[in-house]
Amino acid sequence: MSDATSADWGDGFTARRALAKSISAIESGGPEALEIEQRALQQPAAAHVLGITGPPGAGKSSLISALLPHALDHYGAVAILAVDPSSSLTGGALLGDRVRMDYRHFDQKVFFRSMASRGYQGGIAAATRASVNVLDAAGWPLVIIETLGIGQVELDVMELADRVAVVLNPGWGDSFQANKAGLTEQGDAFVLNKADRPGLENAKILLEQSLQCLPAATPPRVFTTIATDDEGIPELWQSLADLMQEAPKIRQSRRRCEAVREGAKTQLLRDFEAFLASPEAARSESAAPEGAADLLQQFYREQN
Amino acid sequence: MTYTARFSVIGVRQFNVKGSDVVKPKRILMAKTGLDGHWRGPTIVARALRDAGFEVIMIGMATTAEIVAAAIDEDVDLVGLNIGGHIDVALRAVDAVQSAAPDMPIFAGGTIPPHACKQLEAKGLEVFPPGSMLTDIVDSANRLTGLSTAQ
Amino acid sequence: MRPKDPQDTVQACSDIPLKSYYTAEDIPDSHAERVNVAPGEAPYHRGFHPSGYRSKPWRIFQLSGFGKPEDENERIKFLLKNGETGFIMEHDRNTADHCYNVDHPEVLARREDVGLTGAVMQSVRDTAICLDGLPMDTSFGHAGGAVVQHAPFALAAYWAVAKKRGYDLSKLAGTGQSDFNLTYLGCVTKQQIPTDAGLRFNGDIIEFCTEHLPRWVPVSIAGYNGADTGLTPDQELGSLFANAVEYLDEIKLRGRIPLEVAARGCGGVSFRASIKIFEEACKMRAARLMWSDLLKQRYGINDERVANLRIHCVTAGSKMAYQQPMNNLVRGALMAVSAVLGGVQSLGVSGYDEALSIPSEHAHQMSVRIQQILMEETGLTDVTDPLGGSYYVETLTAQLVEKAWAFFEEILARGGYLACLDSGWLHAKAEENQHKEFMQTESGEANIVGVTMAHDDSSPFEIDGFIGSDDAFDVALERLKEVKRTRHEKGAKTALKDLERVCRGSDNIMPVMMDCLEAEATLGEVGDVYREVFGDWRTPIQC
Ligand code: B12
Ligand SMILES: Nc1nc2c(ncn2[C@@H]2O[C@H](COP(=O)(O)OP(=O)(O)O)[C@@H](O)[C@H]2O)c(=O)[nH]1
Ligand SMILES: [Mg+2]
Numbered sequence: 001m002s003d004a005t006s007a008d009w010g011d012g013f014t015a016r017r018a019l020a021k022s023i024s025a026i027e028s029g030g031p032e033a034l035e036i037e038q039r040a041l042q043q044p045a046a047a048h049v050l051g052i053t054g055p056p057g058a059g060k061s062s063l064i065s066a067l068l069p070h071a072l073d074h075y076g077a078v079a080i081l082a083v084d085p086s087s088s089l090t091g092g093a094l095l096g097d098r099v100r101m102d103y104r105h106f107d108q109k110v111f112f113r114s115m116a117s118r119g120y121q122g123g124i125a126a127a128t129r130a131s132v133n134v135l136d137a138a139g140w141p142l143v144i145i146e147t148l149g150i151g152q153v154e155l156d157v158m159e160l161a162d163r164v165a166v167v168l169n170p171g172w173g174d175s176f177q178a179n180k181a182g183l184t185e186q187g188d189a190f191v192l193n194k195a196d197r198p199g200l201e202n203a204k205i206l207l208e209q210s211l212q213c214l215p216a217a218t219p220p221r222v223f224t225t226i227a228t229d230d231e232g233i234p235e236l237w238q239s240l241a242d243l244m245q246e247a248p249k250i251r252q253s254r255r256r257c258e259a260v261r262e263g264a265k266t267q268l269l270r271d272f273e274a275f276l277a278s279p280e281a282a283r284s285e286s287a288a289p290e291g292a293a294d295l296l297q298q299f300y301r302e303q304n
Numbered sequence: 305m306t307y308t309a310r311f312s313v314i315g316v317r318q319f320n321v322k323g324s325d326v327v328k329p330k331r332i333l334m335a336k337t338g339l340d341g342h343w344r345g346p347t348i349v350a351r352a353l354r355d356a357g358f359e360v361i362m363i364g365m366a367t368t369a370e371i372v373a374a375a376i377d378e379d380v381d382l383v384g385l386n387i388g389g390h391i392d393v394a395l396r397a398v399d400a401v402q403s404a405a406p407d408m409p410i411f412a413g414g415t416i417p418p419h420a421c422k423q424l425e426a427k428g429l430e431v432f433p434p435g436s437m438l439t440d441i442v443d444s445a446n447r448l449t450g451l452s453t454a455q
Numbered sequence: 456m457r458p459k460d461p462q463d464t465v466q467a468c469s470d471i472p473l474k475s476y477y478t479a480e481d482i483p484d485s486h487a488e489r490v491n492v493a494p495g496e497a498p499y500h501r502g503f504h505p506s507g508y509r510s511k512p513w514r515i516f517q518l519s520g521f522g523k524p525e526d527e528n529e530r531i532k533f534l535l536k537n538g539e540t541g542f543i544m545e546h547d548r549n550t551a552d553h554c555y556n557v558d559h560p561e562v563l564a565r566r567e568d569v570g571l572t573g574a575v576m577q578s579v580r581d582t583a584i585c586l587d588g589l590p591m592d593t594s595f596g597h598a599g600g601a602v603v604q605h606a607p608f609a610l611a612a613y614w615a616v617a618k619k620r621g622y623d624l625s626k627l628a629g630t631g632q633s634d635f636n637l638t639y640l641g642c643v644t645k646q647q648i649p650t651d652a653g654l655r656f657n658g659d660i661i662e663f664c665t666e667h668l669p670r671w672v673p674v675s676i677a678g679y680n681g682a683d684t685g686l687t688p689d690q691e692l693g694s695l696f697a698n699a700v701e702y703l704d705e706i707k708l709r710g711r712i713p714l715e716v717a718a719r720g721c722g723g724v725s726f727r728a729s730i731k732i733f734e735e736a737c738k739m740r741a742a743r744l745m746w747s748d749l750l751k752q753r754y755g756i757n758d759e760r761v762a763n764l765r766i767h768c769v770t771a772g773s774k775m776a777y778q779q780p781m782n783n784l785v786r787g788a789l790m791a792v793s794a795v796l797g798g799v800q801s802l803g804v805s806g807y808d809e810a811l812s813i814p815s816e817h818a819h820q821m822s823v824r825i826q827q828i829l830m831e832e833t834g835l836t837d838v839t840d841p842l843g844g845s846y847y848v849e850t851l852t853a854q855l856v857e858k859a860w861a862f863f864e865e866i867l868a869r870g871g872y873l874a875c876l877d878s879g880w881l882h883a884k885a886e887e888n889q890h891k892e893f894m895q896t897e898s899g900e901a902n903i904v905g906v907t908m909a910h911d912d913s914s915p916f917e918i919d920g921f922i923g924s925d926d927a928f929d930v931a932l933e934r935l936k937e938v939k940r941t942r943h944e945k946g947a948k949t950a951l952k953d954l955e956r957v958c959r960g961s962d963n964i965m966p967v968m969m970d971c972l973e974a975e976a977t978l979g980e981v982g983d984v985y986r987e988v989f990g991d992w993r994t995p996i997q998c
Binding site: 062094096099228229 | 990991993994997998
């Protein structure tokens with residue numbers, strides 16, 4: 001086992017570096033990543049997870065920065081995972097979410113990690129879920145996830161977070177006409193940030209109308225904020241904190257089940273590949289899927 | 305000079321559960337030690353590094369404590385310092401990073417007069433004063449993060 | 456650089472294709488008549504005075520200062536003794552540009568940096584030390600305050616010292632700049648007031664000067680700062696006039712002073728003089744033409760004295776190389792030539808050690824000497840607008856005007872110059888140009904002597920960065936304590952309260968700023984009021 005897998009993620013500076021290294025190992029993927037997450041799952045789930053999603057430039061990072069002092073008051077410590085896109089051409093990325101943070105609130109009680117999507121298509125990174133589980137196991141009571149900018153397929157954060165806030169700006173209706181429906185189904189709370197920009201009233205009416213159409217008994221609330229001036233932030237936080245308290249346990253267990261399922265799946269795959277490389281497989285002539293499945297069953301029978 | 309060609313050598317590195325044969329993109333921190341706002345240098349260098357396949361974490365003007373905290377949390381493979389002010393401020397940041405993470409390499413650029421270059425080099429940094437070629441900076445990043453061993 | 460094949464296209468920096476020679480046919484029809492205009496005639500691209508430099512040489516005007524106020528004072532005196540004909544006060548960027556005192560945590564974290572690029576002046580006492588013995592009454596003084604949020608403080612400090620010395624403010628000549636390009640586009644500060652608050656400051660300064668300091672240039676838009684951040688010459692022009700429109704529209708909206716007076720106040724600007732000699736000279740000619748057209752067409756101002764655009768030029772710092780710094784003496788001289796061919800009124804030449812540090816005494820002296828040589832020995836000053844009538848120069852001037860107006864219109868269509876700062880649109884333009892320029896040198900398409908070619912250097916001179924003084928921080932901290940201990944505390948606090956009240960309302964900020972300075976309120980205290988009332992600008996860039 002490497003440092004990253006056996007690491008003590010508890011309090012203190014060394015632990016912090018170990019935690020960061022564990023997340024790197026998760027990002028690298030492979031057996032070590034699985035091992036780390038499985039170890040994390042041995043701890044009971046305790047963290048609250050808040051997702052912040054919305055189009056690029058809506059002010060997600062700025063909002064997190066503004067919410068941070070409130071979140072710290074409430075939870076005592078906060079971890080943030082901020083996802084930005086990787087270039088599909090070079091694999092490189094510019095991760096700029098930290099620049100929006102007000103470092104005056106940063107100290108040992110804030111853990112901030114920038115994450116590149118590395119080709120993963122769900123608005124987060126492939127490593128995000130496992131990182132959340134590790135942060136949870138390490139005792140971080142609140143994890144905030146900033147997604148990379150919403151598109152139609154970026155629903156993964158809903159699987160991960162206990163609550164999701166969707167951030168939009170005045171004028172959002174112009175640019176998001178097409179996927180309005182998909183968008184409005186995502187949020188537990190809606191934030192019209194940049195309320196200092198023209199078009200606020202229209203945007204609000206439009207949004208509330210769309211939300212009325214949802215099947216839910218009480219449609220999610222709409223907040224207006226100016227993240228950069230702290231306007232509307234205390235109210236937003238209060239409501240988010242309440243929502244988190246009442247969050248259905250289902251999401252929490254989903255994020256863990258998913259981890260277990262993926263662990264199992266990967267384990268099976270790996271076994272199978274080992275099997276394919278084995279003399280038994282070499283003996284076989286069948287390459288068709290059914291044949292392969294048969295072979296795997298046979299392999300397991302032989303193992304036991 | 306074959307700028308693009310050199311960049312594309314690194315190619316696409318994607319996350320892969322199998323994990324065995326993929327190269328993990330290396331992560332670089334880009335910070336400004338001074339309270340000056342010259343952003344062209346760090347921006348153009350960050351862009352070149354991104355185009356070469358690196359993940360570059362921008363933190364702008366940061367104090368020593370902020371630089372160290374970011375380097376640790378982000379678990380970067382390399383720390384990049386843009387130095388626009390007095391060298392003693394930068395040296396303090398270098399010392400702090402080196403004591404918090406002795407294995408983390410550092411490289412630097414910006415307005416660094418010759419006497420200051422020597423001080424940084426004495427601490428093991430690779431230094432790129434004005435006029436440095438981006439290809440050389442990318443080469444250095446590859447070398448310092450262990451992606452290439454070419455000198 | 457020579458193209459590989461003579462038939463290859465060669466582009467001007469403004470993305471205008473250049474022919475290998477020009478004839479009368481090339482001059483656009485729109486410009487053909489203007490070619491025959493004489494200097495002193497509208498639209499003034501050929502200059503405002505038929506006798507040009509024969510009657511009035513340009514002002515030798517060098518950015519200067521570092522360390523303690525007395526260090527800066529000494530350097531300014533040195534430059535004046537060497538032939539400078541105006542003087543510029545440079546303020547410390549850690550404190551001044553951010554309106555912090557030296558005991559602010561962000562400054563404490565970088566204490567050695569304090570004073571590296573300008574003197575620390577936290578109260579009127581410091582400004583008085585810096586100005587000790589300087590010819591404020593007879594010389595054109597630049598009070599510092601290049602940064603918008605710092606300008607009211609710096610100006611009030613300068614004027615308070617002048618008043619105390621018994622000078623008549625209404626006779627005082629000078630400027631304070633207060634330029635948006637510097638810190639909203641060029642060097643974005645850690646913290647500064649939002650652009651709308653900045654526009655209000657500049658409006659207030661223009662109005663205040665109109666009433667009390669008619670000879671003062673209240674604000675001075677620095678195209679230089681946009682250009683050296685990456686804007687091309689046409690973009691430098693277009694954005695500068697889009698910026699001027701913000702000021703003039705604001706003054707018009709307020710309706711308190713005649714627009715002509717405000718326009719005259721806005722007509723002292725600065726441009727970058729870069730290394731492409733003809734394009735840069737054309738830019739200065741284009742600027743005068745555009746200003747006179749803008750005033751006429753948008754504001755109906757035909758007054759000749761108002762249309763007189765006064766241009767200060769600084770040679771492009773970014774063309775000064777770190778490698779083989781002696782080459783920069785040549786570059787400085789050539790860039791200065793482009794400015795003089797363009798007929799500018801004021802000039803600063805960057806030091807040969809530009810890429811290493813702020814100028815050493817010798818580098819500074821050489822910047823003055825270059826200008827003196829051009830003025831005294833070369834015959835450049837003999838004839839007004841010597842390039843006038845050249846097929847090439849007239850064509851390029853006209854093409855620049857056209858491209859610059861297109862850029863101007865694009866900015867206005869995007870909500871105006873300030874909106875384009877807020878959104879980061881101008882930054883993206885600058886960055887894109889930068890990137891392109893870099894790719895050209897990286898690929899070998901463009902060369903820089905001593906950097907990408909001709910690497911051997913047999914210069915016997917060893918040059919290192921200049922470091923002015925090592926006690927600027929300690930002395931500033933002492934003086935800060937001292938002024939707080941010995942000033943009339945109640946007076947200072949009252950003035951600051953008044954300042955806060957005015958900031959929250961809409962009265963002119965300058966009278967109460969004068970009270971603050973005279974009551975010895977400090978820079979950081981004034982900054983605290985701003986931060987409380989105006990909050991922080993939302994920086995659109997990620998660095
Ligand atoms: C252009 C410029 C500006 C532009 C802004 C450009 C911008 N947005 O970045 C403008 C005109 C606005 C400006 C303003 C000022 N400037 Co200025 N500026 C310059 C100039 C001329 C060029 C800098 C530049 O952009 N070069 C191009 C970039 C790409 O090069 P670079 O930053 O050197 O980066 C290269 C390398 O250094 C390296 N590199 C850089 N960073 C990093 C990081 C890493 C990790 C690595 C590996 C490599 C690396 O790679 C790059 C490619 O080769 C320099 C002098 C010079 N010739 O260098 C002065 C200079 C930096 N400025 C200076 C000063 C003093 C100022 C002002 C204070 C002046 C004033 N009062 O008006 C203000 C700043 C106000 C503030 N609040 O900060 C001084 C700094 C002195 C010092 N540190 O001792 C200099 C040296 C000029 C001088 N001699 O006085 N400036
Ligand atoms: N006018 C205005 N600008 C804002 C507001 N919130 C954020 N911004 C700015 O919008 C830009 C993008 O913000 P950022 O937080 O990085 O957005 P993200 O991409 O969603 O994370 C930045 O320049 C912010 O300063 C706001 O409430 N009003
Ligand atoms: Mg963001």
